[in-house]
Amino acid sequence: MKQSKPKFTLEQKDLTEADAAISKGLYTLKGRFWLEGPSGTFLGYGRVILLERIKLYGSISEAARSMGMSYRHAWDLVDSINKQARVPLVETATGGKGGGGARLTDAGELAVQAFWRLYARFQQFLQEEAGRLEF
Amino acid sequence: MKQSKPKFTLEQKDLTEADAAISKGLYTLKGRFWLEGPSGTFLGYGRVILLERIKLYGSISEAARSMGMSYRHAWDLVDSINKQARVPLVETATGGKGGGGARLTDAGELAVQAFWRLYARFQQFLQEEAGRLEF
Numbered sequence: 251m252k253q254s255k256p257k258f259t260l261e262q263k264d265l266t267e268a269d270a271a272i273s274k275g276l277y278t279l280k281g282r283f284w285l286e287g288p289s290g291t292f293l294g295y296g297r298v299i300l301l302e303r304i305k306l307y308g309s310i311s312e313a314a315r316s317m318g319m320s321y322r323h324a325w326d327l328v329d330s331i332n333k334q335a336r337v338p339l340v341e342t343a344t345g346g347k348g349g350g351g352a353r354l355t356d357a358g359e360l361a362v363q364a365f366w367r368l369y370a371r372f373q374q375f376l377q378e379e380a381g382r383l384e385f
Numbered sequence: 386m387k388q389s390k391p392k393f394t395l396e397q398k399d400l401t402e403a404d405a406a407i408s409k410g411l412y413t414l415k416g417r418f419w420l421e422g423p424s425g426t427f428l429g430y431g432r433v434i435l436l437e438r439i440k441l442y443g444s445i446s447e448a449a450r451s452m453g454m455s456y457r458h459a460w461d462l463v464d465s466i467n468k469q470a471r472v473p474l475v476e477t478a479t480g481g482k483g484g485g486g487a488r489l490t491d492a493g494e495l496a497v498q499a500f501w502r503l504y505a506r507f508q509q510f511l512q513e514e515a516g517r518l519e520f
Binding site for chain 2: 283364383
């Protein structure tokens with residue numbers, strides 16, 4: 251069990267895989283999980299992809315563009331994440347044309363890693379459950 | 386681990402609990418799972434509640450009414466379930482005013498039991514994962 255190493259690379263992940271899925275015969279066992287905080291959704295598959303893209307591009311607007319998402323929507327998601335986290339997961343530099351850069355804080359890095367480890371264990375759970383299915 | 390005995394009674398279950406949820410501090414870890422077949426969703430939380438209500442009332446129309454669902458919608462769901470299952474999960478008696486009765490087949494009983502056992506193990510999985518969360 252190499253749980254310390256995330257199973258997925260950034261290149262493999264996109265929003266079409268938001269639901270974990272294991273096929274068995276005619277059927278596919280699917281599932282999803284997410285974290286809610288005091289104001290609703292805190293972290294889920296799409297938000298974590300956004301965090302990874304912010305890390306990759308160093309910019310909320312470029313991360314948003316890479317996901318076909320408006321800057322405003324991405325900014326709202328980051329705001330929702332930061333306000334519900336014990337410490338902010340994204341740090342933004344203000345000023346300048348384009349609004350300055352953005353990066354993940356240490357807490358942000360850890361949250362992303364923890365999410366993918368949970369995702370891998372969830373896939374393992376579904377794999378085991380698919381093996382039990384009798385219909 | 387008493388996995389052979391479903392954890393839930395019919396009285397406790399309704400559609401507001403469709404997402405499994407485990408709270409930890411400020412956060413709640415939530416999740417859901419479902420089975421897809423050749424034509425889309427085959428079994429999920431709401432469909433299994435419908436099967437249980439059909440068992441309880443012996444009638445698709447009464448089961449539908451108890452869930453605030455139209456008869457037509459319930460009938461479509463049962464049709465979707467039966468067509469995707471290897472053997473039908475619901476048996477209907479034709480004829481008579483109100484369309485005759487309906488009951489679960491043996492395969493239907495087993496499918497409902499299997500679903501709730503999976504649901505209980507999923508809750509256990511989320512419980513363990515909530516315990517690991519560091520944020």
